[in-house]
Amino acid sequence: MRILILGGDGFCGWPSALHLSAHGHQVTIADSLVRRRIDDELGVQSLTPISPLSERVRAWADVTGHRIDVAEFDLARDYEALTELLTTFRPEAIVHFAEQRAAPYSMKSPDLKRYTIDNNLNATHNLLAALVHTGIDAHVVHLGTMGVYGYESVPVDLPEGYLTVTYPDRNGRSHTREILYPTAPGSVYHLTKSLDQLVFQFYARNDGVRITDLHQGIVWGTQTDETNLDPRLINRFDYDGDFGTVLNRFLVQAAVGHPLTVHGTGGQTRAFINIRDTVRCIRLAAETGDAVDGRVRVMNQVTETHRVADLAHLVAQTVGADISEVPNPRAEADENQLSARNDTLIGLGLEPTRLATGLLKESVEIAQKYTDRVDVSRIPCTSYWNRNRRSVATERVE
Amino acid sequence: MRILILGGDGFCGWPSALHLSAHGHQVTIADSLVRRRIDDELGVQSLTPISPLSERVRAWADVTGHRIDVAEFDLARDYEALTELLTTFRPEAIVHFAEQRAAPYSMKSPDLKRYTIDNNLNATHNLLAALVHTGIDAHVVHLGTMGVYGYESVPVDLPEGYLTVTYPDRNGRSHTREILYPTAPGSVYHLTKSLDQLVFQFYARNDGVRITDLHQGIVWGTQTDETNLDPRLINRFDYDGDFGTVLNRFLVQAAVGHPLTVHGTGGQTRAFINIRDTVRCIRLAAETGDAVDGRVRVMNQVTETHRVADLAHLVAQTVGADISEVPNPRAEADENQLSARNDTLIGLGLEPTRLATGLLKESVEIAQKYTDRVDVSRIPCTSYWNRNRRSVATERVE
Numbered sequence: 001m002r003i004l005i006l007g008g009d010g011f012c013g014w015p016s017a018l019h020l021s022a023h024g025h026q027v028t029i030a031d032s033l034v035r036r037r038i039d040d041e042l043g044v045q046s047l048t049p050i051s052p053l054s055e056r057v058r059a060w061a062d063v064t065g066h067r068i069d070v071a072e073f074d075l076a077r078d079y080e081a082l083t084e085l086l087t088t089f090r091p092e093a094i095v096h097f098a099e100q101r102a103a104p105y106s107m108k109s110p111d112l113k114r115y116t117i118d119n120n121l122n123a124t125h126n127l128l129a130a131l132v133h134t135g136i137d138a139h140v141v142h143l144g145t146m147g148v149y150g151y152e153s154v155p156v157d158l159p160e161g162y163l164t165v166t167y168p169d170r171n172g173r174s175h176t177r178e179i180l181y182p183t184a185p186g187s188v189y190h191l192t193k194s195l196d197q198l199v200f201q202f203y204a205r206n207d208g209v210r211i212t213d214l215h216q217g218i219v220w221g222t223q224t225d226e227t228n229l230d231p232r233l234i235n236r237f238d239y240d241g242d243f244g245t246v247l248n249r250f251l252v253q254a255a256v257g258h259p260l261t262v263h264g265t266g267g268q269t270r271a272f273i274n275i276r277d278t279v280r281c282i283r284l285a286a287e288t289g290d291a292v293d294g295r296v297r298v299m300n301q302v303t304e305t306h307r308v309a310d311l312a313h314l315v316a317q318t319v320g321a322d323i324s325e326v327p328n329p330r331a332e333a334d335e336n337q338l339s340a341r342n343d344t345l346i347g348l349g350l351e352p353t354r355l356a357t358g359l360l361k362e363s364v365e366i367a368q369k370y371t372d373r374v375d376v377s378r379i380p381c382t383s384y385w386n387r388n389r390r391s392v393a394t395e396r397v398e
Numbered sequence: 399m400r401i402l403i404l405g406g407d408g409f410c411g412w413p414s415a416l417h418l419s420a421h422g423h424q425v426t427i428a429d430s431l432v433r434r435r436i437d438d439e440l441g442v443q444s445l446t447p448i449s450p451l452s453e454r455v456r457a458w459a460d461v462t463g464h465r466i467d468v469a470e471f472d473l474a475r476d477y478e479a480l481t482e483l484l485t486t487f488r489p490e491a492i493v494h495f496a497e498q499r500a501a502p503y504s505m506k507s508p509d510l511k512r513y514t515i516d517n518n519l520n521a522t523h524n525l526l527a528a529l530v531h532t533g534i535d536a537h538v539v540h541l542g543t544m545g546v547y548g549y550e551s552v553p554v555d556l557p558e559g560y561l562t563v564t565y566p567d568r569n570g571r572s573h574t575r576e577i578l579y580p581t582a583p584g585s586v587y588h589l590t591k592s593l594d595q596l597v598f599q600f601y602a603r604n605d606g607v608r609i610t611d612l613h614q615g616i617v618w619g620t621q622t623d624e625t626n627l628d629p630r631l632i633n634r635f636d637y638d639g640d641f642g643t644v645l646n647r648f649l650v651q652a653a654v655g656h657p658l659t660v661h662g663t664g665g666q667t668r669a670f671i672n673i674r675d676t677v678r679c680i681r682l683a684a685e686t687g688d689a690v691d692g693r694v695r696v697m698n699q700v701t702e703t704h705r706v707a708d709l710a711h712l713v714a715q716t717v718g719a720d721i722s723e724v725p726n727p728r729a730e731a732d733e734n735q736l737s738a739r740n741d742t743l744i745g746l747g748l749e750p751t752r753l754a755t756g757l758l759k760e761s762v763e764i765a766q767k768y769t770d771r772v773d774v775s776r777i778p779c780t781s782y783w784n785r786n787r788r789s790v791a792t793e794r795v796e
Contacts, residue, residue: 110531117523125515133508165563182577191600
């Protein structure tokens with residue numbers, strides 16, 4: 001298939017592009033390279049030394065003989081470049097990773113809240129408007145997040161996108177209908193993914209655009225079979241307080257002998273997935289677009305759930321480290337339950353890679369290998385979700 | 399109270415600004431004047447000869463002695479002008495009309511779909527981010543629309559914003575929770591109002607911003623007690639296929655001897671409100687912001703519901719005109735039921751102005767008075783909701 005990867009230079013986008021290319025698909029990457037500019041702006045860098053995108057695709061051609069084309073433009077701003085690419089490449093599937101993806105970054109300042117809303121909504125909407133306008137019937141695979149649902153302790157398995165509810169009319173008669181599972185986003189970033197859902201629903205209903213929305217858990221790990229083939233193909237590994245996800249941050253803290261910083265009690269339960277499973281899920285979703293009709297297909301892209309404190313203990317045991325509780329900058333419950341159904345991806349053939357396997361060891365080794373690249377001062381999260389959180393954190397630190 | 403009216407030069411914004419000023423409030427209008435530029439772009443004009451905004455506020459001061467200040471800037475683009483105005487004027491309430499408000503216009507082209515998303519979302523989000531950032535505790539009153547719910551024939555009174563639903567968990571135990579009433583927007587314009595709801599919910603929960611969202615029906619009528627005081631205060635009256643609402647379009651068609659164009663069978667039932675009630679509702683909402691907490695207050699701002707075909711017959715009888723069925727450009731059911739609760743505004747003291755009163759006559763007279771300003775060719779709607787609608791309409795016309 002001809003597959004366009006929007007945001008194909010990023011942490012999930014790059015290994016997905018390679019995985020799809022390795023499986024015989026004709027891949028084009030579109031990316032504005034903004035993620036690299038944000039590193040510069042924040043004064044941080046990927047733990048792993050990533051190559052420029054042009055060198056990455058050259059290396060991939062060297063090693064495998066597969067060609068990946070690159071188009072550099074900003075999806076949220078450059079609609080003309082998008083329609084031009086659509087009409088020349090004529091993709092059959094489009095994987096859409098091209099959104100600002102960090103919750104703490106989205107809460108850092110009014111300007112970054114505004115950037116996140118403006119960038120993510122216009123990126124998603126430009127893509128859908130362009131598909132309708134050009135008449136290209138490509139299946140859109142979008143990376144969403146489990147985080148749109150918030151983390152209240154509702155004692156249900158989170159279903160895949162929809163919920164069937166019952167309610168009475170004014171005469172007391174009962175009615176049943178299927179609704180989008182109600183969202184309760186916990187940051188401006190999560191809000192944008194919740195907004196995306198309504199945009200997808202509209203374009204699926206009004207114009208018949210085929211859309212799969214993947215509600216992904218927190219990704220851990222770095223390398224995949226494909227990025228392991230050559231050092232120039234190495235994937236990004238973020239450990240900073242804005243873009244680093246919890247497990248990868250713990251691994252770096254352990255590698256440099258820093259206590260593992262747990263927000264609050266660490267009683268937050270979250271859903272996880274290894275990057276190797278992410279790329280497989282993306283492929284399974286992209287290859288099954290014919291099954292999608294005017295109703296958005298939603299899959300929970302998760303393989304397991306863990307309490308954050310349990311993860312900290314697992315890393316502390318494996319590598320040897322202390323654990324330190326710090327004030328939680330987020331406006332969220334200290335403790336919650338969570339379980340989520342993932343029947344659709346399992347049904348498509350996903351065999352989950354679990355945390356207890358040797359892969360945690362691989363991540364530890366990567367973290368240890370590149371400790372000289374770590375700036376310890378950038379590990380803590382310095383965004384606060386609101387005024388109250390900021391003052392609590394400041395008091396406790398002083 | 400100090401009240402800021404965002405979009406205070408528009409069809410609802412201008413008479414609301416005058417009504418609030420007449421009731422002793424200190425009013426500032428902010429507007430980019432984009433609505434006047436859209437008239438130029440479309441090559442149409444208000445049926446009524448509206449004065450420039452600077453002349454409007456001068457006339458208001460002449461006639462009543464009340465001063466209304468004006469700030470000209472684009473809410474979606476000029477965040478600095480917004481924060482500057484907030485910190486100098488320090489409003490206690492902010493009425494937010496500053497969004498592109500026409501469904502047909504929002505479906506006219508890919509560029510106008512993109513403009514509507516970009517403008518409306520950034521306008522709303524800029525306001526909320528600025529309130530959090532500046533620490534101004536103003537109550538936000540937003541003009542939403544009943545149209546976010548779509549027009550399926552659900553046999554319930556539409557409640558005010560929320561719905562209590564029941565659903566089973568995996569063990570078959572039943573759970574109850576209150577959710578935002580599920581939306582089913584029928585155009586990109588309606589989609590933006592549906593997106594706004596999620597943005598409001600987030601800022602109310604995370605930052606405690608006080609917000610009232612008014613889900614308004616279709617407005618009819620032109621003049622209010624205040625705009626009637628002087629010809630220079632006259633309100634806008636749109637009759638074109640993009641911005642004209644259904645009843646006002648019928649009145650103009652009747653006035654110029656054109657058949658009343660009913661989309662499809664006219665079996666669509668819609669909710670209505672007179673412009674005189676709109677301005678009262680805005681005042682009632684703005685004056686009761688102390689009652690609003692972290693949960694968005696939603697009111698249905700409607701007074702009655704009618705089938706479109708019945709409205710056409712009423713106008714045809716009153717003025718004398720034929721009725722002509724034309725293909726419906728919208729992707730919607732030909733027939734639907736609709737009833738909506740409006741308990742909150744009635745509870746605050748609203749006394750509805752109904753269609754059967756003499757006000758229809760006032761509108762007829764305005765339409766007849768300005769028939770020399772009508773361009774009949776601009777009355778039909780020329781936007782099509784999707785590819786299928788466009789081809790059906792083209793076939794039937796040929």
